Amino acid sequence: MNTLVNIALLNLVSPPILFFILGTIAARLKSDLDISAGLGKTLSLYLMLAIGFKGGVELSRSELSLTTLTALLTAAMLSFALPFIAYGFIRLTTKMDRIDAGAISAHYGSISLVTFVAGTAFLEMHAEHFEGFLIVMMVLMEAPPIISGLLLARQGLTAAKERHKPLFSPKLLREVFFGWTIFILLGSLLIGFLTGDRGMTDMAGFIGLPFIGFLCLFMLEMGLVAGRRLEELRTFGLPLILFGFYMPLVGASLGILAGLLIGLSPGGVTLLAILCASASYIVVPAALRHALPQANLSISIPLVLGVTFPFNILLGIPLYYYAAKLGWSVIRTG
Amino acid sequence: MNTLVNIALLNLVSPPILFFILGTIAARLKSDLDISAGLGKTLSLYLMLAIGFKGGVELSRSELSLTTLTALLTAAMLSFALPFIAYGFIRLTTKMDRIDAGAISAHYGSISLVTFVAGTAFLEMHAEHFEGFLIVMMVLMEAPPIISGLLLARQGLTAAKERHKPLFSPKLLREVFFGWTIFILLGSLLIGFLTGDRGMTDMAGFIGLPFIGFLCLFMLEMGLVAGRRLEELRTFGLPLILFGFYMPLVGASLGILAGLLIGLSPGGVTLLAILCASASYIVVPAALRHALPQANLSISIPLVLGVTFPFNILLGIPLYYYAAKLGWSVIRTG
Amino acid sequence: MNTLVNIALLNLVSPPILFFILGTIAARLKSDLDISAGLGKTLSLYLMLAIGFKGGVELSRSELSLTTLTALLTAAMLSFALPFIAYGFIRLTTKMDRIDAGAISAHYGSISLVTFVAGTAFLEMHAEHFEGFLIVMMVLMEAPPIISGLLLARQGLTAAKERHKPLFSPKLLREVFFGWTIFILLGSLLIGFLTGDRGMTDMAGFIGLPFIGFLCLFMLEMGLVAGRRLEELRTFGLPLILFGFYMPLVGASLGILAGLLIGLSPGGVTLLAILCASASYIVVPAALRHALPQANLSISIPLVLGVTFPFNILLGIPLYYYAAKLGWSVIRTG
Amino acid sequence: MERKTIKKVVIIAELAIKEEILHIINEMKAPGYTLYEVRGMGEKGVRDFETTQLEYFKNIKFEILVDAELAERIVAAVVDNYFKDYAVIAYLEEVQILRQEKFRPRQN
Amino acid sequence: MERKTIKKVVIIAELAIKEEILHIINEMKAPGYTLYEVRGMGEKGVRDFETTQLEYFKNIKFEILVDAELAERIVAAVVDNYFKDYAVIAYLEEVQILRQEKFRPRQN
């Protein structure tokens, strides 16, 4: 039977995870192993296109229900709320100023696509189905935390003129709503939805068969990226490092609760937990460079990539899955 | 039954077309969605290798017939003739000088590989077979229009010394005959021909299964490229814009007539129409930079990429197919 | 029945070889056909990941035997010994100084992954199985010849301080042991070993189906690279050019003998021969730039890429296979 | 050939403000610019990675050939708006050109 | 260390004439060159795209360290042959080098 340990081990010996570890080791040993810039971008593009398209086809099979709507709403609200919690923890446990604390909290409110994709691969391994609209939920969780993060950080801005300039510059809005990640995700989702199963037969040889392989390459790069960030954690205080570990747990717990409440499948609950637990390192930082240039990304990035991302990939995902199943069976039987 | 409308709609909701549209929208909304340079080149390389190889295998199955030879000859002649027609239209309807008119006409005499590939994907969707030598026809249509275009443009060169310097510099010849597009196309065709079905079993997992997926990525980029060129059309006069729409129709009609005369299959006729209707934006411009540097490519490029390419992809192909089938049945029954 | 001629011809008309030839022709004709930098790196990465992973899975099926250990030991020793032979030939037949002779000999002691991969594809064509640990043998043959090559070259260093500075700078050691090629090969091997057949089912759609296609792209680039080096051979003396032809034969013969002695399968013997016959153009040159900067790589590189690599690919592999089979049947029957 | 001497404005900055700098260039009607993708290190730390994952660690470099007067204004605009919060440096060099008119501010 | 001052010829041009410029460099026996892939904007319009589809919108930049006399001849050759029809600029800078002999015209 699937004890937590079994699940965790099975996860650790899956190719994507092992390639992630390989990448980390390579980075630590200062190997010259490197993923060419172009390939990195291509792989993200591929993952988003594939995951979006699959989700769209999935959606085209089920009809829009009330659950869907509540789910989408919940996702947006959760991601908007999380930064306030994160901010509280940081301010309580560290001496970080409002600006950087707000910036970090925005990262943790938002999501990491790769963690989500790893989650879907993990669920596949356990033949666990999930709702297609979870990809839409993911997309809806990218932007809101930026707003709450900014609201929190703004308190720290000394210059009045900076504090009172409009929260959303057109630049920020474009960054957030027309950003390429969202664009390719929603676009592929829509295309998958429109072309449905016929489209899937056309695309299966591209987004189906080689998917795990591409994911492995991508995880290899993530390992390299994460491994290189570890260095920078040296200078961080313990409280901040710890935050990188427990914040995902906090997020996941909320995600699981919410998921159970709105009646997602076990797979769906797991993915929502993963979304809440994961932290952004692409969309949010890019947005903050414009909306909050005073924030120091060399704190948030190493924390997200060096601590939280590996934690979720290596231990978090199986843990969240286990908890989701548990909660689910409780409800069922209860 | 397949009315024109059905065919057109079926085309519009196929993944490649939808990704093209997605790309165009992204470009219009100034999204930072972008296809890394390397990937762009790789995708063209892949498409040419795949299409060339498939054509070669196809050829290896059928033996060389007289139709083949007449077909190849027709293709070369058609592409040589088309620029004169195009040139006439431009000079009659616009105030453009001889040099630029000649340059543009060369683009329209020549072909666009992607349009051709989209055409083959379209035919596959309709389970419509086509002759393998059509890829050879395509290759033979790349160069001749450059010659006729140059002949026309030369009239506009004021400096006598320029007008009388030899038409083909060695540089131009190399550009045209050893250019990488032709090289990879003919090369793969030859390899496909030599290795035949055995080669196909080796390559199917590469050029077969993921083909549509790669095409989608490529069409996404084409959408971005096309979308960005639209801007520049603003400054163009209506007559020129219109030319971008009706010239493909003129070309297609001639292509269909010729195709029916030389007895191609409905699929073959369609593809010949597509070749005549499509306009070059890689080989011809590159060649003209050397052979006719006085020509202003910032007129031809936006016209080809912003008007003619999208028109062929979105509406042209189904239209030409419909017409080809019609013509074919007429002949059959007649 | 499989005469040598049949085998050789069958090899010559396989897609990878034909694409290699296509690349060479393109380079000779100065076509602008080019493989974008990023793609080149990606392809090597892919080949190494795929070949390593497959080998690992292969290993996971067989249990570690004594043959394995002797095989690994033999491989390392062979590659350490070969440079002394190569050095002897060069010094006897050319006027080259100790430094360059030592440098070249290091190249020929070491191995070329692509040649090895081409060999595995060749064996597949002949439904010939080989031992999974041959990939480990390959990895073990990369570094030792650098040491022997350095020992030989050192004699030529005039400056005493250079001659007596430690043979292994930490830099060199890192270069050799944490170099990305070794890292990805061994890493993928280990991952393949750990995940076994389950891992293979996940990865088959990535490293299985499209493998030959990727190899073709890679061979196309190798053809371009090799073709461009031919130029530089002009200035080389005949004895050196000849060395590029007979040295692989010498290496292969030793490889076959050793392979038969330690009881490898016909496929295994062939691959060991290929490893001994092939010469390095990535790992060794990179290492020598640091360990022996005085060496002139513009002698070794053209020789390895312009002569030995093509020779092995076009003629060597079938020849070695034929000899291996012959030797094997002799032993069997005897 | 006799040469004129004009200024080359050099701006090395994080990718994030590329559009902002382009905006300044256009606003001030600079006759042109040349753009490089670079990596580097400075006050704001190391920005020298090959991966694309982390766009905000990328650097770009602008070179703008203009007359001294416009050069000063461009540098001033960059310094005033971006030196505090962004990774950016700016400096001037002197170059000798042939046809001065090519490097006059655009009229349109 | 005492320095010598020599010229740095800079040529920024559309990719289409790369081989032509290399030809000039070799003809004139320049001791060497350094090549950059760049993007930019100028009289001939914007040439600043990341896609490879449109090769003829790409720019390259040559830097050639040579003595003043050869510098003038290289620039002259480029200006005379390509300024009219192609996207190209050329200018000179002064640099201080250590070992002048390294930057003398090639003999062979």
Add this chain to the structure above:
Amino acid sequence: MERKTIKKVVIIAELAIKEEILHIINEMKAPGYTLYEVRGMGEKGVRDFETTQLEYFKNIKFEILVDAELAERIVAAVVDNYFKDYAVIAYLEEVQILRQEKFRPRQN
């Protein structure tokens, strides 16, 4: 604005010694550097290929803005250690900067 003049050290070298040059830069506490991937030709032959297969044919270029004194020391270190065996050149240029303090050697 009044300007200060400082030195720009330029080092163009084969990729193989990138880390060595970075080491010198850090050792000497240079305030920063900018790195380019370039191609080229020189005494040590042509190093101008687009393929990645042959890493040792790649060139990099370092630009380091520092005061004259440190500039001399950096160039000296490169020349002494690498000019004999490696493909490398080094030269100096003068640039005008705004805020000198930004380009003082690092203290830490």
